[in-house]
Amino acid sequence: MCRTVPDGRKPAPRRPHLPLRPLWLCRVCAAPWPCPVARLxxxxxxxxxxxxxxxxxCTVLHDAAADLYRLNPHDGPDPAALYVxxxxxxxxxxP
Known part of the structure; x- marks a missing residue:
């Protein structure tokens, strides 16, 4: 089944919401990764x-903590915030 837009053209393919390392932002929506779409x-x-x-x-949390600490060692990432x-x-x- 192929989706179409109102004028009959095919829409652009959906891009996966993956992390942009070392910033750990979503490559599509620029929200902190995992963004709501990535979580879903x-x-x-x-x-x-x-x-x-x-x-x-847990694996990506470990990688993100290391990357984010390397980017900003003086005000490193808050462990509780990263856990959440x-x-x-x-x-x-x-649900």
Whole structure:
């Protein structure tokens, strides 16, 4: 099934909301990654393996903390804020 826009043209393909390292911003919407769209995509991708999602997010949290600290060693990233950003949303029960 192919989506079309009102004038009949095919729309541009959707780009995945991936992180731009070392800033850890979304490459598409420039929000802090994981942005809401990336979170939704990750929940869908790992819908049947929430433990694997947590392990993946722990890995990227570790990478992000290292990258963000390297960018700004004097005011390094707040560990609590990084936890909420990378893991806090994933531990909430699914609706």
């Amino acid at each position: 995509a990750l929940r869908q991708e790992y819908a049947h393996d929430r433990i694997a999602l947590s392990i993946y997010l 950003r990378f893991l806090g949303w994933a531990t909430l029960p699914q």
